[in-house]
Amino acid sequence: MPLEQKLKYEAERDVKFANWVTRETGGENLRHCIQCGVCSATCPLSLYMDYTPRRLINLAREGFKKEVLSSLTIWLCASCYACRVECPKKIQVTDIMYLLKRRAIQEGVYPRHFPIPVLAKEFGRMIFLFGRVNETLLVIDLFLRTNWFRFLGMTRLGMNLMRTGRMSFIPEQIKRKRELRKILAALDAEEQKESAL
């Protein structure tokens, strides 16, 4: 069994990262955490996580950027908001998970074979193309990009959905796609302006 390093040096911390989290929408209350763990206890998924939400908050606050961004925890969050509702310090844990996910995608440190970030990106692409999302196409696309072998295992579900008329291969589209793309383009321009500063 490989030995895990349990000792952390101060040099491994990235204080800028912690400050960045507190500046993002939803991250403002990060430093108020009293480590009570109610988030982890109420989380229906914490049992699968490599770090419980409470520990992740602590790691983020201390600036352990690598651990935080490469953790499975952020990708296992199902956005059920249970943690946020129970938090005695009103920390917006769900939104912190979101902003960490975005940063992980930006920095390209998410687990490549892991389907969730792929789904998230695919979702965005489909909206750009059609304005609406077609669940059937999304799922097919997803499996083809991650593990097409799995797709075979899902045929039973596909048959069931077909039988009950809940599956469609033709994407629903909005009429004024140009309007939508203008909005997204305006935001791209804004972002370019910002990064130029």
Next chain:
Amino acid sequence: MSEQPSMAPVVAAPAVAFEPRIVAFFCNWCTYTAADLAGVSRLKYAPNVRVIRVMCSGRVDPQFVLEAFAKGADGVLLGGCHPGDCHYAEGNYKTLRRMRMLIRMLKELGIEDGRFRLEWISGAEGDKVKAVVNEMTAQVRALGPLDLPGKFKEWDREMEDLEQHVNASAPQQEEAHVR
């Protein structure tokens, strides 16, 4: 401030930034105490407000507010106890009634809404003092200087010019009329 090395481009020295001057009338029992509490709690807020203490917001004569504007204030803040909380039972209700009239009058005089503000701040609300002062300072800063004394001078000059103009042109007109 001035010792700091200048980061601004060499070409144009930036004009001195406008710092609003705000006169505040705080009642002794609630708002003045709240400002004391803000101090004891070491809350930090904008240094633009000068507080004049009165026993009750009910003592504040609308003339005080007008006088402050006339003497060069860019904004006037009036702070009293919350309705129902007045140390003197109901002084703040009278303030409210009086100040509603004043607000209408200020509008007539061309003094913008954001320059006068009435706030209820209890003795326990040090954080509200901070919030109100910061908010109002930003608001008045955005409105720019009011400078009534300067305007008075300008108006005086205009009146003089007008008078001169009238005096200069009157004889000719009279002559024309006579002719």
Next chain:
Amino acid sequence: MAEQKEHQNGIPRIGFYICHCGSNIASIIDVEDVRKYVATLPGVVVSRDYKYMCSDPGQELIAQDIREHKLERLVVSACSPNLHEETFRNAAAKGGLNSFYFQMVNIREHASWVHEDKAAATRKAKDLARAAVYRVRFHQALEKRKVPVDPNVLVVGGGIAGIHAALTLANAGKKVTLVEREATIGGHMALFDKTFPTMDCAACILTPKMSAVKSHPNITLWTYSEVEKVEGYVGNYKVSVKRKPRYVNEDLCVGCMACIDACVFKEPKFPDKFNQGLGKRKPVYIDFPQATPKVVLIDPATCIQMKTGKCKKSCADACDRKAFDFNQQPELKEIQVGTIVLATGFKTYDAKRDALYGYGRYPGVFTALEIERLVNASGPTLGDVVLRDGRHPKAVGIIHCVGSRDEKTNKWCSRVCCMYSLKLAHLIKEHSGAEVYNFYIDMRTPGKGYEEFYDKLLAEGVHFIRGRVAEVTDWAMTPEEQGKLVLRVEDTLAGFVRRIPVDMVVLATGMEAQADAGEVRHKFNIGCGSEGFFQERHPKLAPVNTFTDGIFIAGACQGPRDIPDTVAQAGAAAAEALVLIDAGHVELEPNTAHVVEEECCGCKSCVPLCPYSAITLDEAKKKAVINEVLCKGCGTCVAACPSGSIRQNLFEDDEIFSEIEGVLAQ
């Protein structure tokens, strides 16, 4: 350091003093710069800065200057006038100057403590100093008014705070009226079995004090009574008290309780409020055997006679003293007092508000007060710790911080819950032998012997799990969890989430202000903080005083606290009242309003404005007249007078206009 210069014609000679307050002021404000600047202002003949103006040498410096430089006015730039105005007024008097030829400038609370920009703070200090220098020229010589103090005291609330304050005052020979809303005094302390950390029995230390109140010749005890109205001012309060009907004559009843045995209800049937609803009582009842006064009362909502008028009234028949009076009416009493001690206590957080803990849904969930009654030897189960279905719990979980330290409910720490949870853990273990778990966020045990008590509990094998419980549920995941309540919590020290099955859950509910604290404070004209607790005059230096002179606060009505702190504060409140009584009189600010008769046009617009009815119209002269004794100096009439004929001492129009001019001059 000082600047001095010659006197200028027509303007009074002004002395200016600026305090460093150690580094509190001087680290942000350039005091020398301010001192030099003020020296250039018209009328200023002395301008000095000093390390601590409020110190004896600082005051002496002022007094000496007044004599030496023949100063006629004094301005001190230092802290809040609420703190040291009196100090410098006295310094002026020591130098032979009328105290009111003085103006104070607040550059600590209002400048150095709240600004970071040194240049801007110094500018502000100059502006404020200039305003005071302009203003002080117009000051008048004034004298304080003296009013006598009525030596009688009212104490409101008969918990341990009120009891202790009343006894202290009564032992000092003062006449005290103690008013209590419930039928007995004793308050929350009477509900407790033991008190932490010494574990002495609450009844053993409380009941002697309760009887002492009852038998003290200087105390009038009015239970089942509430204050209706308070009028007047320090030294002279008029208070109306409503005495609610007990339907039993208090003077006749001796508390033999024969009536309770004789009641037509053979068995107690109605929820017993005193026992938190865990026991039953009859319509005629007494809260507990040592209730003080030991007088029964009737609950009109459940008594058949009161509801229908058709009962055989066996209770009244059983009374040899003929104390029953079914037609008793509320009675309004009026008393005259000089000072008031408010000790109205607290209420516990409503555990139903935290739905995730299942109080009211799962019968196995209890509040801490309910457990206090369960472990009490004279409680509804005589000290047997049992569940609502009669079973004995094998495992008990105590959840800390319910309704405390939570932005969604109450932000504050209630201070007592850690300690009483330790106490209950000990008692539950002792009475039932159950496995006890404490779920805490932080253990807060600051007090004499408190940490040692915690240590003892650790040694007793009580479990301490650091984590806030997320849920209490009857959802069983394993056979062992069947029929249990399961607590889900992250054991934050171990680093994993645990599920812990228990039979009984105890919610350590926090302390809140009384539901009617808002109404009560209006009655007494005092303030409340945002949490609803009564506001003290100064958090450190005047903790039992309020902003209304002559009204003092003691105990948990001011904020969460335990018994030792409550008793200490009650003693302090009593002492503050005694200060006023023994002085015999109080001095009032001379900031009253008066009418300049020749300028008054008799329009009467001021008359209805005065909340104290101090203004009347002299019908003969058609001029307004202000009664100086009734005037409290708010100045509302001054601002409203259309002819400008009303003036207010210390706040004259001239004074305020010159202050406005001064603050804005450049």
Next chain:
Amino acid sequence: MKYLYFPGCSLKGTGKAYEESLLAVFGALGVELQELEDWNCCGATAYMSVDETKSYALAGRILALAERERLDVVAPCSACYLVLNKTQKSLQEHPELHRKVTGALQAAGLDYKGTVKVRHPLDVLMNDVGLDAIKQKITSPMAGHKFAPYYGCQIVRPYATFDDQHNPVTMDQILQASGAECVEYPHKTRCCGGSLTGTVPEVGLRLAYILIKEAKQRGAEAIVTVCPLCQFNLDGYQDAIAKKYERVDLPILYFTQILGLALGLPAADLGFKRGIISAEAVLAGR
């Protein structure tokens, strides 16, 4: 009574039965729903993980389109309901975000003021239509049927606008008004794992299994829900659950389907045939 209707992608796809039954029930109760013209996807939970501002702008477009109609918007899908509400709140609280989003919308000629109210069908039924009015129209009560009311996460969390966060009761009351009985169900608001089942099945399946098994043990003949994603997740993967744990076979229905039956509407109009797990027992005798 008239509202704008924002179906969202799911109600046009896997959640068709929800749309069919919702429209039928609202029609029967005299509530008019006007579908929002040219609506787009709200971005759901997935897009938020990619781009925050764009995600708010998508929702912003929907809200801006809705504002033109001056009607409250009914959003039956829990994810849409949350996203639209969250967008309004976030834009209100964060001026910089507000500036960016409204700026982008203006570039496309859209105006966002933040004036539109986003409502859930439960909220409308409870507070606008009213339980009494519903009860009066019940013609064939669901007597003898027992259901587990399941709200899922996003309609009460994090913004509890019309019901309690820990113990919501509006659907319970509507089911009871329909004559049915509700079992005491501790998992009312527990996450079903829906957003994970497709991507990390071992996790999603366990969450779904817990919900279904507990409902069954407590004597429910079906789980009744308000969310298309929950319905899909709990209904669609029971085969997979059978493979991994045990066969559970519990129908997963929308509350509008039950209410529709009680209002006397034909089962065929309420999308019952779209359930993968058959709900014949519920329909028996109808």
